[in-house]
Amino acid sequence: MDSExxxxxxxxxxxxKCxxxxxxxxxIAKEKRKQFENEKYWGKPITGFGDIDSEILMLGLAPAxxxxxxxxxVFTGDKSxxxxxxxxxxxxxxxxxNSTNITDGLVLKNVYLTVALKCVPPFDKPTACELKECFKYLKQEIILLKNIKIIVSLGQIAFQSCLKIFDLKRKDFKFYHGARYRINKDLEIVASYHPSPRNVxxxxxNQNKMVALLNSLK
Ligand code: SF4
Structure with a gap:
């Protein structure tokens, strides 16, 4: 992995920090879900994962x-x-x-996956202050992933986070599955519905809609 x-x-x-x-x-790591009671939980912030030479960055909101x-x-061991x-x-x-655990042999090609907030927030609702603090890491990731041309936001909150990072006005960018916006000569942002069990x-x-969006990025 790149040393930076x-x-x-x-x-x-x-x-x-938060x-x-x-x-x-x-x-959560201490109390655990019954189904995983014999496992040792990570219980720390999570980092991005994938191909560091990638042209596509996929952005979720936070770890589950x-x-x-x-x-x-990131995106490992749950239904999403x-x-x-x-x-x-x-x-x-x-x-x-499948993406079930860190030793499952998963390799991504031309995609790097990360989250806007690196720690799980209660009720999936981070405060503005927590997001602002953690955006500093996301901004550094975007700078270090030198080949990124497309950021795919998974879900509306990740999409809004992406707009905030680039100081873009929310009203100018409508969120819907497959929406694409060129924000400068090097970068495009793409909106996708979140792959959550509720949305599924x-x-x-559904898989057809998601695969169609992914194929359109090539
Ligand atoms: S959310 Fe981000 S800034 Fe806050 S404690 Fe976690 S890693 Fe640190």
């Missing part, structure tokens, strides 16, 4: 309490990950269709 990204990731993993989030991620916060890897990786594999951005169950998103 590694340095940044080491810094992220040891970050305790006391509320530090306490929350550790509480019993997904990334348990396994230590199951859906997303089936689609990434179909679109040939991933070598396999309500048929807001």
């Amino acid at each position: 990204i590694k340095k940044l990731n080491d810094k992220i993993i040891s970050c305790k 006391l509320r989030l530090k306490n929350f991620r550790e509480k 309490a019993h997904g990334g916060n348990r396994t230590g890897r 990950a199951d859906f997303l990786f089936k689609c990434l594999h179909k679109a040939k951005f991933a070598n396999q269709s 169950n309500t048929k807001r998103i």
